[in-house]
Amino acid sequence: MTAKFCPGCGSIQGPFFRGLCRNCFLKKNSLFGIPAAIKISRCKSCGKILFSGKWQKQENTLLEKIIEKNTKIPKLEKPKLEFLFSPEKDRKISAKVKLKGEIDSNEIAEEKETTIEFKTNLCDSCMKSVSNYYEAIIQLRFEKKGMEEKVLKEIENLLFGFSGEDVLAKIVSAKKQKSGVDLVLGSNKSASKIAKSIATKYAAKLVVSYKQAKGGTRDKVKKRFTYCIRI
Ligand SMILES: [Zn+2]
Ligand SMILES: [Zn+2]
Structure with a gap:
């Protein structure tokens, strides 16, 4: 059942999400949760970053995986994340994260921001070679x-x-x-x-x-x- 108008703003522009227009729905509901900052260890010698207990080459695809692991998407059909990274500054990279999906087969999207903060560390192999x-x-x-x-x-x-x-x-x-x-x-x-x-x-x-x-x-x-x- 779709509402004929949005009780929030009076808009008759569909689609409606739980009775509200897209704008009003997003004002009251968040599609996903993401921490304001995500801290990652990075080796000061070789530059690898630590994720899932493994030191790996720092690439945007890996940063995307890390962010994805830190997001909480409670209920959404066909969820898909998109990322936009800004250049690193002061050991920080800020990322725009857009979640697209569907609710009752109607498309909806929300954008949030997070910051990846690198902590200086030493990976296991560099630690050994510099014992x-x-x-x-x-x-x-x-x-x-x-x-x-x-x-x-x-x-x-x-x-x-x-x-x-x-x-x-x-x-x-x-x-x-x-x-x-x-x-x-x-x-x-x-x-x-x-x-x-x-x-x-x-x-x-x-x-x-x-x-x-x-x-x-x-x-x-x-x-x-x-x-x-x-x-
Ligand atoms: Zn509305
Ligand atoms: Zn290293």
Whole structure:
């Protein structure tokens, strides 16, 4: 049964969806749900993205699959999604997503927007090949005895806290020294935070230095930082 006019706006222009014209129906009902943002891990070394537990090449067809998996289409006949991606900016791609389908065999469509946000990560194979990769060294030197264990524990706790956001926040190796220990760390970002936090807590002297390392891009020289903390 179709209504003769829309009770919402008085339009007599069909088709009608549950008694309402297309406009009024879409004002009151949403055809599908989509999150405002979808976060995806992307390898900072090879650029692959993680979907369904697999690291795969970033292509629009894959982004479409990811978005599709995140949409909820409650009830629609012949649902079909169309996508329009904007160029990436600040590790974000915004996408216009149009859902087309039918209700009681009448065509209807709705458009929504979502943003794909890339989280920097390291894929499994790159992680393996860079297991010796490091960006920083924290040199801990102790003037008082019995401090080392306590400070190391604190550093491990800090690293654990950073590891969710920073995959390289880990101790690659540790070398015993005469009056302390050298910790080789994967991430300079985390190393810098740790060095500042430990130095502040123990009112210790912190000396930061760096060396140029091999690699890096043309406009960005790779540096390896050393944080020497005397406690
Ligand atoms: Zn209407
Ligand atoms: Zn990778």
